[in-house]
Amino acid sequence: MQKKIEEIRKSQGKLLVKNVKYSWDNIPYYKQKMKEAGLKPEDIKGLEDIHKLPFLSKADLRYHYPYGLIATPLDNVVRFHSSSGTTGIPTVVPYTKRDIELWAELNKRCLETVGATHKDIVQVSYGYGLFTGGLGLHYGAERLGAAVIPTSSGNTMRQIKILKDMKTTTLACTPSYALMLSEVIKSNEMKVDELSLKRGVFGAEPWSENMRKRIEKGLGLEAFDIYGLTELCGPGVGIECSEHNGLHTWSDHFIVETIDKDGNKTDVDGEGKGELVFTTLQREAMPVLRYRTKDLSWITWEECACGLLHPRIGRITGRSDDMLIVRGVNVFPSQIEEVLMELKGVGDHYQIIVDRDILDKLMIKVEVTNEIFSDSISELISLEKEIKKRLFEMLSLSVDVELVEPGQIPRPEGKAKRVIDLRKDM
Amino acid sequence: MVEQISVFIDNRPGRLAELCNIIGKNGVDIRALQLVEAGEFGLVRMITDNNEKATKLLKDAGMSFRKGEVLGVLMDDRPGSMGLIASILSEASINIEYAYAFITKIEKKAILILKVSDLKKSIDVLKSSGVSILENI
Ligand SMILES: [Zn+2]
Numbered sequence: 419m420q421k422k423i424e425e426i427r428k429s430q431g432k433l434l435v436k437n438v439k440y441s442w443d444n445i446p447y448y449k450q451k452m453k454e455a456g457l458k459p460e461d462i463k464g465l466e467d468i469h470k471l472p473f474l475s476k477a478d479l480r481y482h483y484p485y486g487l488i489a490t491p492l493d494n495v496v497r498f499h500s501s502s503g504t505t506g507i508p509t510v511v512p513y514t515k516r517d518i519e520l521w522a523e524l525n526k527r528c529l530e531t532v533g534a535t536h537k538d539i540v541q542v543s544y545g546y547g548l549f550t551g552g553l554g555l556h557y558g559a560e561r562l563g564a565a566v567i568p569t570s571s572g573n574t575m576r577q578i579k580i581l582k583d584m585k586t587t588t589l590a591c592t593p594s595y596a597l598m599l600s601e602v603i604k605s606n607e608m609k610v611d612e613l614s615l616k617r618g619v620f621g622a623e624p625w626s627e628n629m630r631k632r633i634e635k636g637l638g639l640e641a642f643d644i645y646g647l648t649e650l651c652g653p654g655v656g657i658e659c660s661e662h663n664g665l666h667t668w669s670d671h672f673i674v675e676t677i678d679k680d681g682n683k684t685d686v687d688g689e690g691k692g693e694l695v696f697t698t699l700q701r702e703a704m705p706v707l708r709y710r711t712k713d714l715s716w717i718t719w720e721e722c723a724c725g726l727l728h729p730r731i732g733r734i735t736g737r738s739d740d741m742l743i744v745r746g747v748n749v750f751p752s753q754i755e756e757v758l759m760e761l762k763g764v765g766d767h768y769q770i771i772v773d774r775d776i777l778d779k780l781m782i783k784v785e786v787t788n789e790i791f792s793d794s795i796s797e798l799i800s801l802e803k804e805i806k807k808r809l810f811e812m813l814s815l816s817v818d819v820e821l822v823e824p825g826q827i828p829r830p831e832g833k834a835k836r837v838i839d840l841r842k843d844m
Numbered sequence: 845m846v847e848q849i850s851v852f853i854d855n856r857p858g859r860l861a862e863l864c865n866i867i868g869k870n871g872v873d874i875r876a877l878q879l880v881e882a883g884e885f886g887l888v889r890m891i892t893d894n895n896e897k898a899t900k901l902l903k904d905a906g907m908s909f910r911k912g913e914v915l916g917v918l919m920d921d922r923p924g925s926m927g928l929i930a931s932i933l934s935e936a937s938i939n940i941e942y943a944y945a946f947i948t949k950i951e952k953k954a955i956l957i958l959k960v961s962d963l964k965k966s967i968d969v970l971k972s973s974g975v976s977i978l979e980n981i
Contacts, residue, residue, distance in 0.1 A: 786852045786885070791908040793850040793889070793959075794941070795882045821885045823854045825906045 422727060423719055426669050427688065431464030433699040434673060438462045438471070441705050444489035447482060448707065468673065468697065469683045473708045476509060479649060484510040490703050500548040501648035501748070511550075511648050512703040518557070520700055524654035524668055525558020531657045531666065531726070532617050532642045534588050536563030539614075541581060543591035543599075544622070545571040549746070550652025551622050555590040558654060564588070571595060574602050585614040592746050593625035593633060593641075598776045600636025610638035619644045621653055623743045623778075624734050626841075643733055649709055650696055656731055661723050664716075664730030673697040674717050674731060675708070679738055688729055691716040693738045712738045742770075742839065744778045747815050751837050754782060757808045763789030764805065769827045773840040781818040782809065785827055845963065846916035846978055847895050851902060851909040855886040863888060866905050872898045876957060878944040889944070891916075891957065914959050915966055916978035921947055921954040929956060929975060936969045938962050 439459040441448040451472045452458070461470060479487065488495065494514045501509040513521065534540065540559035544551030552570055559566045567584060569577055571591065577599060580586065589596065596618055603610070615637050621644035630641045645656035645665050655672060656665035667674050676685045676692035684692040694711045715732040722730060742749045751770055758765035767785035772778060784805065792798055802819050809817040853859050860879055867874060867890075876891040892898040895911065902909045919925040926945065933940060939961040947954045955978065960966045967977055 786908050788908050788910070791850075791852050791910055793887065793910055793912055795880050795887055798852075798885065798887070799882055821852075823852060823885075824908050826854065 419721055419727075426727060427465055430669060430673055430699065431466070433670070434465060434468060434697065435459075435462055437697070437699055437705050438707065441489065441707060445487055445705075447478070447487060465673070468675065468708070471697075471708050473681060473695065473710050474706055475710050476649070476712075479509045480507045483507050485512075487704055488512050489705060490514055495703055498548075499550045499553075499648055499652060509649060511651075513651075514702040517651070517701055517703050520671070521554060521651045521654060522557035522561045524651065524671060525554050526561040527558075527668065528619065528644055528654050528657035529555075529558055529562050529564070529588070531659050531724075532588075532619060532640075533660070534559070534562060534564060534617065538562075538564040538587045538616075539567065539585060540564045540588040540590065541567045541569055541577070541584075541586040543569050543571055543577055543589065543595060544653075545746075550646065550648050551590075551592075551746075554646065554652040554654055555619065559588075559590075574599065578603055578606070578608070581615065582608070582612055587614055587616045589615055589618040589637070589639065590644075591618075591620060592622050593620040593629055594623060594745065594774065594777050596620050596633045596637060596641070597629060600633060601776050604636060610636070613638055615639040617642060619657070621645060622746045624736075645731065645734070647696070647709075647711060649706060650698055651701065655696070659722060659724035659726060663722070664718065664732050666722070666726050666728040666730050667717075669728045671698065671700050673699065674729060676715075676717055677710070685717055688717060688719045694731060712741060714738055740837065742772055742780075742837070744772055744780045744815060747813060749780065749813055749815070753812055754809065755836075757812050758782070758784065758805065760808065761790075761801070761805065763787050764801075767824070767827055768836070770837045771840065772838070778841065779818065780813075780815060781820060783820050783822050783827060785824045786821050787824055845913045845967070846891060846957065846980060847911055848914045848957065849890050849892065849895060849898055849902070849909055849911055851888045851890070851907055853886050853888055853907075855881050855884055860886075860888065863907075866901055866907075867892065867898050870897065870901050872901065876944065876946040876955065878942075878957075880942075889942075889957075913963060914957050915963060915970075916980075917956045917958065917970065918948075918950075918976040918978055919954055919956055921952050925954070926956060929958075929970065932969055932973050932975070933958075933960060933966055936965060938966050938969070 442459045455472045495512045496515050497513040499511050542552055542555045546552030556566055617640045619642050633641045642658040644653050646653035656667040658665050675695040676690035677695055678684050678692050684690040694713045694715050696709045698706050713734045714736045715734050717731050719729045740751050758768055769783045771781040805819045873893040874890050878889045880887045941959040943958045945954050945956045
């Protein structure tokens with residue numbers, strides 16, 4: 419077994435060497451970055467040299483918006499997706515025809531890993547569009563030869579009718595949407611055995627073991643975590659197997675490393691803990707070298723009881739930055755602060771609360787200081803509405819805004835605790 | 845003209861009582877009070893016998909508040925009084941943003957507090973109709 423793993427890692431090294439050369443030749447920014455690091459493509463001889471390569475961050479991708487990091491002529495690009503990033507500048511990810519095919523293949527493998535076959539009926543309740551979730555699973559399921567029902571997200575009652583009437587066996591959506599479906603089913607006094615669900619593939623947001631139990635019970639299926647990032651292709655980067663002890667990442671497509679907060683490599687021979695860093699091995703339109711995900715987890719090549727030799731990453735336990743994922747949307751507290759600061763007196767004392775009441779809820783408490791106090795109820799209500807409106811424009815998320823008395827937001831050690839994520843306890 | 849204090853409070857059980865205690869326990873008498881609720885929060889408007897002390901107490905308690913001038917009118921405590929005042933103001937094209945009334949120690953008299961769009965004009969028209977305007981309460 420160890421020998422086989424060595425072989426896999428060796429071939430990863432070969433693909434890496436090829437990819438570094440390809441990136442150097444085709445993406446001026448990579449060439450510049452490598453030069454700045456005193457590197458030439460021939461300095462990367464195999465997997466053991468990967469630590470020499472500079473990191474790529476989300477900021478790099480944004481900086482080169484929209485076409486700056488494309489390695490192929492635009493002629494060869496057949497698709498764009500975009501991350502739900504909300505800092506104003508999105509991250510645009512291009513795909514060649516081959517990229518789309520390989521992405522479909524990865525999702526097909528994911529579905530196979532969770533036990534789906536061409537006989538299955540797959541309901542894709544992820545959003546279709548710029549977001550990669552819907553189309554990623556759709557292509558994978560089609561490639562598998564399964565029957566796809568592209569419901570996309572929303573319209574819960576119709577989703578449930580389709581689940582029941584069309585005897586869907588495999589459901590793909592965000593875990594919070596899965597939980598919502600199960601709660602609606604329960605409140606409509608439907609029984610789980612009226613459904614034919616066997617498994618669910620849930621991702622695009624972090625979720626807990628506790629939530630897994632609730633979804634499994636509520637929908638009568640086995641729930642699998644799927645991992646992906648738009649920057650790497652979308653869903654299909656990693657998938658849980660029936661062991662439910664980490665997600666296999668496809669070693670012929672990605673190299674996974676871990677680093678500490680200062681960027682030092684923490685994995686030795688592929689085993690480590692820290693921020694996940696990904697290098698793509700086969701992408702044409704936009705290869706990424708050492709992309710910092712900010713997702714905290716672990717990796718291991720330890721043999722898995724399911725028999726797959728692809729290394730595993732743990733479920734995401736947190737972020738190395740303060741980014742929140744709310745209903746699949748990336749939210750940085752700094753964005754919220756920016757909006758609040760635009761309104762005089764509003765941004766001084768506020769608190770961001772994220773909760774999960776079936777779906778994620780984002781609430782902002784704003785202390786009514788003397789500066790924004792008004793003797794008119796309608797003025798206070800329009801202030802509330804104005805904050806809501808501006809936050810919606812920034813985040814594309816509806817946010818609850820609550821005006822509170824001064825002093826209601828605790829200030830431990832004199833500094834306000836700005837973000838409270840209550841979902842962590844769920 | 846009467847001075848009124850408006851205070852922002854969270855709309856939760858017991859909060860109004862707490863506010864009244866902050867002021868009342870320190871020897872300030874709340875003569876009139878109105879609570880307006882709007883979902884999670886509320887506004888308390890009040891008239892006290894010692895606004896200087898009341899505002900100091902509110903400030904010490906860290907509350908958000910504002911002092912403002914409103915119209916105080918002494919009227920007969922009988923049906924139709926309030927309607928009469930409203931129609932005088934309306935004929936003069938003055939808007940009433942809000943109003944609240946309370947009875948007084950003076951027999952058969954009530955005090956009406958009005959927030960109007962034009963304070964000076966209101967005083968003029970009401971006075972010329974024979975309505976008594978209060979300077980303080
Ligand atoms: Zn496995």
